[in-house]
Amino acid sequence: MNPKLLSAAAAIMRYVTVTCQPEKPSGRDRGSFTIRSRRLASCTTVCCSGSEPRATSKTGEKTSSGGKASPPRCNAIKKFKLPDGSEYYGETRDGRICGQGAWRSAAGETYVGDWMHDQFHGHGRYTDADGNTVEGGFEQGVLNGVGTYHYADGRAEVGTYARGVDTGEGARSSGVFKHAPGRDLRTEASYGEGARFSVVFRLSPGGDLRTGVDTVGDLAQSAPGECTFQALCSAYLRVGPLPAINYGEKSPRFRGCVQHLQVGTYARGVDTGEGARWSTDRALAWRMRSGEVAGEISLAEAETIASSLGLPVPESIYELDQAARARLRESVASLKEDSVPDFDTYLPATSLDGKRSGALIAHSKQPLVDVAACDAIIAECEARAAKLGGWTTERHENYPTTDVPLQRLPRALAWFRKSLLPDIAFPFLARAFGFALPAEEARIAFRVIDAFVVKYDAAAGQRLLKPHRDGSVFSFNVALNDLGQYEGGGTYFQQLERAGDVNGAEEGSLRSPQGHLLAHSSALLHGGHPITSGVRYILVAFVTVEGTYSEWAYRFYEDVRDRDKSKE
Ligand SMILES: O=C(O)CCC(=O)C(=O)O
Ligand SMILES: [Fe+2]
Incomplete structure (x- = not known):
């Protein structure tokens, strides 16, 4: 940048x-x-x-x-x-x-x-x-001098920077990179729990761009020496495998975020001293040396590096403030196990230890977000799209949605952090998926890794989202507009379709009235059911749990996915 x-x-x-x-x-x-x-x-x-x-x-x-x-x-x-x-x-x-x-x-x-x-x-x-x-x-x-980066995807970096490190022609303008031949461009990405990889873009002396997965060291792809960020990403994506991800299946059934790819050391103003980098959910950290990732470190070590530079640990864009965290703690502590849930559940499941049971999909019976908040988000999205050239269509690997990420919607992001997450969505997840979580504290250990507004339009653009699994532990969406504004649509689950019309799901799709919240395990095969007329807006968020529970999260994801696949 x-x-x-x-x-x-x-x-x-x-x-x-x-x-x-x-x-x-x-x-x-x-x-x-x-x-x-x-x-x-x-x-x-x-x-x-x-x-x-x-x-x-x-x-x-x-x-x-x-x-x-x-x-x-x-x-x-x-x-x-x-x-x-x-x-x-x-x-x-x-x-x-x-x-x-x-x-x-x-x-x-x-x-x-x-x-x-x-x-x-x-x-x-x-x-x-x-x-x-x-x-x-x-x-x-x-x-x-000393500086802090906050990347739009939520990752952050602190480091010491010095002038005079001239790496050639490095310049980024309107999403176009021009490179000095022979210079390595390194990117690395995080896909949530235990799922990370890095990738190198290398320029040959002739100016060809070669990309490859760092851990494999095999630079396979070539493209012109000048290309857009998107081309860099898709060049990588064609290279293919996600080495550390091990979700067992390759794309195209995996929906991750292209946005997580970041180009690092590539021009002047390079960081020259020791620094630290954090993943979006702050679950992972790396030591940075002269702009290069010099290995994964503990969160405590990263904090020590930051404080030695006189900087605080950068806050996540989705982080709850103290007051919100206290409210969440209180409301989750007061949840009564035996009270009648105000949501419909689908796909019964048991916890990994087989001791507790619940369901993998929870759909609110009541609207949880008021009409004014829903309308305000749509208005902010459309205003931003009109002013700054439309909705994005390229952020997610293999399964792109026509979306606007929340970090580009300052009012929606503030509301999301201050109100939706602590007062509505996280308590809902705690309630719905408490049975599956490995410990009491895990009920307040949710972390958002990506959030965005999706627009489905029957007349133009995206009408549906093909079945996929998300790259997180839980996913939720809020229906932002009224069912009367479109026909078809809804969140489709393959298992619901296979089971016949369960509890009002038609063709496996759950249609949410405005303001309703639908949460599910990210590992279920699901999608956006085609709309046949009108426009549908939803707010989608991908959620993981704090690093302490990464082992659990990994096993939970695999367990759900394997059972889901066995029903295919
Ligand atoms: O359209 C829907 O309800 C599903 C959206 C979804 O699965 C996603 O954005 O990952
Ligand atoms: Fe999804």
Whole structure:
């Protein structure tokens, strides 16, 4: 991601001195930027009124954690548009960007923080259009010093970065990678419990891209030297096997997330010291050395690395805050084993030790999410799709859905973390699958690894989702619109179809009215039943359980899958 910083800063550099059209200085109007930096806010209101020069930051904080420059003196707050459609709001000096300010590109990237000579310089936070964020010290447009990455898929990394590691032509622009021949591009991915692999993209001196699975060391695929991220991913996907995944069957029946593939060390601003990386669910951690994964480590070791860098363990984008966690703990503790469940169950099963029984599918009898919340999510999705070029169709391996990931929907994501997970979905999972879980504490040990809104449209785009198994332990979906808005549809389960119409399931499909929640073991063969008219929206989430239970999760998944397959 960081090479983008270079091109972004360079683009500004080219335009700002020549063409910027400053609007009336206005110290308080922050335009439409989301300004997250407290320092910026204090600067705009306190330090930089009119043309008063500013000697030091009012907060007394260091200007940069990596850059050595003394704090620049600003002389005006300006807001302007650049010819490429990007916008800047903040301090300037002699017609150049200098001091503190916020920038947003037409594609949706943002940078909030310190600037000098039209470049990111000092302390700042850059977010690319996919929601990947890096926060730390910058020097002349590249990350320098200590920094924290938050990847859009939820993984995070801390490390020490230094300038001057020139790896050639590395640059990422609008999803296109240009590579220096001979340079290795390494990616690695996590597919939930015990399911991980890494993959290398290697360029031959002739510029061909070769991809392969790291553990196999066999670089089999070749593609042109310049390709999109998607092409990188599909090049990998054609290479095929998921070496450590061992879910027993190869795709195409496995639905995982292409999004989990991340390109690492590939351009300037490379991390040069020791760092740590975490998986999305924070169940796994790796030691990072000079931008390379240097082996898996315990969570405690990763925490030690972070604190030696003076950084906290990065929070997961799906993490519950303290208050939400306390509510969840309380509501799960008060669950009564013998009360009548307010959900229908399907596919009876026993726990792995055979001592408790329950079911693998649970469907709420009542709406659990109110109409306003459902409508707001659909509206946010459609607004975002209209503004930023549509729904994604390529995030999931083999079984893509037309979806928008929740990290691109800030309001929906906040609601999901603060309300849906702790107050509705996790208690529901605890209740429905408590029989299968290996310990009491496991009832509050759920972790989301991916969440997104899917749109099925009978007239255009996706009408159905073919049978598959998800790459998580439990999956749930919330029906976001009313049954009257489409015909057909619903969540299909092969076993329900085989068993005949169980409990109102038609052709094996459970049709949920708006606001209802349907949760199931991810290992069941299931899909999106075809819709024949209208539009269907659902919110889908893939859930694992905390690392302590990974052994259990692995066995549970295999057990369900094997029994499911034996019924095929
Ligand atoms: O359409 C449905 O109800 C199922 C969706 C699903 O299985 C998925 O997105 O993985
Ligand atoms: Fe699924």
